[in-house]
Amino acid sequence: MLTDARRLPPDSVLEADVCIIGGGAAGITCALELEGSGLRVVVLESGGERPDAATQRLAAGDLVGEPLRVLDGHVDLDEVRLRRLGGTTNHWAGYCRRLEPIDFETRAGLAVSGWPLERADLVPWWDRAATWCRILTGDDTPGPLLERAGLPPPLLDTADVVPVAFQIAFPMPFGETYRADLDASAEIEVLLWANAVNLAVEGRRVTGVDVRTLTGNRARVTARAVVVAAGGIENARLLLASTDADPRGVANANGLVGRHFTEHLQVWAGFGVLDVDPADLVGYTGRDVIIDEGRHRGAAVGIKAAFALSSEHVRRHRTQGMEVQLVPGVLPAGVPEQHEGVTALDVASLLEAERGRAPASSVYLQVLAEQRLDPESRVELAATTDALGMPRTRLRWRHGAADRAAILHGLGVLAEELGAAGLGRLQIVPGGVHADAVEHFNGELVSLYRVALDEVDPETFPLGVGFHHMCTTRMSDDPRTGVVDPDCRAHELDNLWLAGSSVFATGGVATPTFTIVALAARLAHHLRARLS
DSSP states (O other): EEEGHHHHHHTTEEEEEEEEESSSHHHHHHHTTTTSSSSOEEEOOOOSSSHHHHHHGOOOOEEOOOOOEEEEEEEEEGGGOOOTTTGGGGGGOOOOOOOOGGGGGGOOOOOSSSSSHOOOOOHHHHHHHHTTTTOEEEOOOHHHHHHHTTOOOOOOOSSSSEEEEEOOOOOOOHHHHHHHHHHSSSEEEEETOEEEEEEEETTTTEEEEEOOOOSOOEEEEEEEEEEESSSSSSHHHHHHHHHOOOOTTTOTTTOOTTOOBOOOOEEEEEEEEEESSSSGGHHHHOOEOOSSTTTTTOOOOEEEEEEEEOHHHHHHHHHEEEEEEEEEETTOOOOOOOOOOSSSSHHHHHHHHHHHSOOOOOEEEEEEEEEOOOOOOOEEEEEEOOTTTTEEEEEEOOOHHHHHHHHHHHHHHHHHHHHHTTTTEEOOOOTTTEEEOOOOOOSSSSGGGGEOOOOOOOOOOOOOOOOOOOTTBBBBBSSTTSSOOOSSSTOOOEEEOOGGGGOOOOOOSSSSSSHHHHHHHHHHHHHHHHHO
16 A cells, blocks of 8 residues: 555554565565565655655765766766655666675675675575566576577686676666555555654664654654665664664664765776677677566566676685676777777777788777775765754765776786687776767767777776665674674664665675665565564
8 A cells, every 4th residue: 555644644653563664676575575474564765656856855965085976977965866666776777687606705805895694595585586676587697698588608708707697677666666566455555755764762672763754744653673775875874863862873882884885886998899790799788588477477678798707816816896898889880089099990900900800899898896895985974954854964985096906907807818819909998988979979889988098097097886875784793893684683673674785795796786675585584484
């Protein structure tokens, strides 16, 4: 059932078995996984079913660390997450891939690493998440996926650089997709326009969730179990702002709430010339496959290949994980605009002189890289308040020289492996790629970009973000190093759980939504057993 919280009687008190704060991927998955359990579930969603400017302004905050960048400029905190039913899935690109084995290990050379779970513990939940995410399978092994889509085998598979494959469900807004299920449920009530502003705590229990609407209405939800599933930034903000029982906030006796904020580092890294037929690169562009059974029968799922540093390489070289996606083009049309230095066409001429034939393909390189965890990279509370009187967010995002060095290392490894395999040459220009060459567009996507070699600095090149906010209430066996335990329950409270990428122990490289959904399904299973 969907209810407008603005129309509740003033100062209503709603009772539930489970109160879920947040109606995004984690909150909706957790609620629907509890369907049929006999438990009454109340979901609090800040917004409605459509965008609302006043509600979205509640996400505004201060940036006092590194700027949040995308290819065409900077973004603010109220642009990187959405306050409406479905949450940030409303602008999710739909990429699904499992975390790698290396992501779960305690790794030499990293001050903070390791999950209190084994990768095998999540495999059945990734399988379950596949249905919620509207993809084919929880198994993303490249060979079978590419074969299923009728795509060529990967270009490269070595000890250091391995193929990876994504399943892409786009668009996939959870609110729109599962609205009917939520509205038809007799056990789930979704309160729209309902902002959780405080967790009331007595001893080791959350005794109530205080709710306000922008129209001035107030309510409280009491529940046997409270799940905070509001996103990697808002989860920390709500815990820090709930100071009635402790000025440090909720679940923050060790000062860890909000720390270790991490992002996926995106870099538009350069171009390559490949002695490969364009038809053999179609796997890096992707192809749709139609789901032939189940809830989402008839929906299209994209299958797409990319490269990644192998877990063995990351472990051996004590570096960080990285994947590289290719945007293929056809030579000679598909080249970026470039006014100085050795251009893509120059490289093509050199390869032609070496091999007696003109290379056929060009590629544009996009990197998604792992960031090292830093306790000083953190979500804090600002001195200013929002329209509900809640302290705004202050994000102090930090990254370091080691992150850039790891990206350059990974690009160098990929370039060497492609060259050794006789596939072509890469032009590595991190920070020197711009998307402002539209007037030179000649039908090839890669020619939309411009390369400026004089803007490439290996120590300061800009790092973009993936809108992936992780690790701010990280999972750990030890309350001295994490906020929640392996079941996602706050160490310091008996009835408070957290969901979403804030509980990730490390960010890894794979985009987070697929694992967010897997962990939410796993949490719902845990709550069923505990509360029933």
